[in-house]
Amino acid sequence: MAGLFIVRETSPDKTETRLSEASLQFARHGFGDPARIRLPGWRALHFGPIAGGPQSLLHREDGTVALAGSVTVDGVTGSQALERLLDMHLPDVDWSRVDGQFVALIRQRDRVFVLTDYFAAFQMFHDAGCSVISTSLLAAVGALPRVSFSPQGVYEYAFNVVPIGDDTIFSELRTLGPERVMELTPDGPAVHHTARRLLPQPDALPLSERVERSRGVLLDAARAQVTEFGDRIHAPLSGGLDSRLVLAALRSVGSSPSLY
Numbered sequence: 001m002a003g004l005f006i007v008r009e010t011s012p013d014k015t016e017t018r019l020s021e022a023s024l025q026f027a028r029h030g031f032g033d034p035a036r037i038r039l040p041g042w043r044a045l046h047f048g049p050i051a052g053g054p055q056s057l058l059h060r061e062d063g064t065v066a067l068a069g070s071v072t073v074d075g076v077t078g079s080q081a082l083e084r085l086l087d088m089h090l091p092d093v094d095w096s097r098v099d100g101q102f103v104a105l106i107r108q109r110d111r112v113f114v115l116t117d118y119f120a121a122f123q124m125f126h127d128a129g130c131s132v133i134s135t136s137l138l139a140a141v142g143a144l145p146r147v148s149f150s151p152q153g154v155y156e157y158a159f160n161v162v163p164i165g166d167d168t169i170f171s172e173l174r175t176l177g178p179e180r181v182m183e184l185t186p187d188g189p190a191v192h193h194t195a196r197r198l199l200p201q202p203d204a205l206p207l208s209e210r211v212e213r214s215r216g217v218l219l220d221a222a223r224a225q226v227t228e229f230g231d232r233i234h235a236p237l238s239g240g241l242d243s244r245l246v247l248a249a250l251r252s253v254g255s256s257p258s259l260y
Helices: 012-029 079-086 137-143 151-160 207-229 241-252
Strands: 003-008 035-039 042-047 057-060 063-073 098-108 111-116 125-127 132-134 173-175 180-185 188-193
Touching: 003 012, 003 063, 003 098, 012 042, 012 137, 035 063, 035 098, 042 063, 057 079, 063 079, 079 098, 098 207, 125 137, 132 137, 137 173, 207 241
Parallel strands: none
Antiparallel strands: 003 042, 003 132, 035 042, 057 063, 063 098, 098 111, 111 180, 125 132, 125 173, 180 188
């Protein structure tokens, strides 16, 4: 799924220590050596997918995209999706074109943005001052001088599986919510607030049409992966509904994935 770790550049020794400790933590997760990205006032590490997947890092003369997670843009994934993300007019995102669960670091010439997917389903952790930003909770914890448990966050985690909103189990860390796009400037982070309709308006379509519409969305998501990988897809079968539905969708759009 790839990973990202971003720190604001302070003293060279402190910055390098944070980057080195983050590399060790991501290695414990199973990632390999990162690609280092230098930005005005910031440093970033991008860790490629552990077990293969679409291209998640793109360098162009006019910019860079470093992705963690999975994204499709205009129905394509991999390098084509990264190219199209780079060409968007940020901080505004045309969400009618973008799907997936991901976090992206995007440099467009002299401007740098960090954004999440539509629902912020792929988590990006940051401290109160947004000087540490990480897809790894443990790497973010390791970069801070101290952390303390949030009683409410722990309660929600225990009884709701995940803390509500942008909270985490630690008082010093939050997640980047769906309504925010972060810009990394040389003087520090700036937040752009974006309006997203998180729940659709009720639709009075007959049930059969609603089912067909939902089926089309699922098949479009599967088709983007099959276009990129063909039969080079490994699909799990857990015995539950979700895994069987994914397998059926992949087969419906022409793939014969390996099963495990």
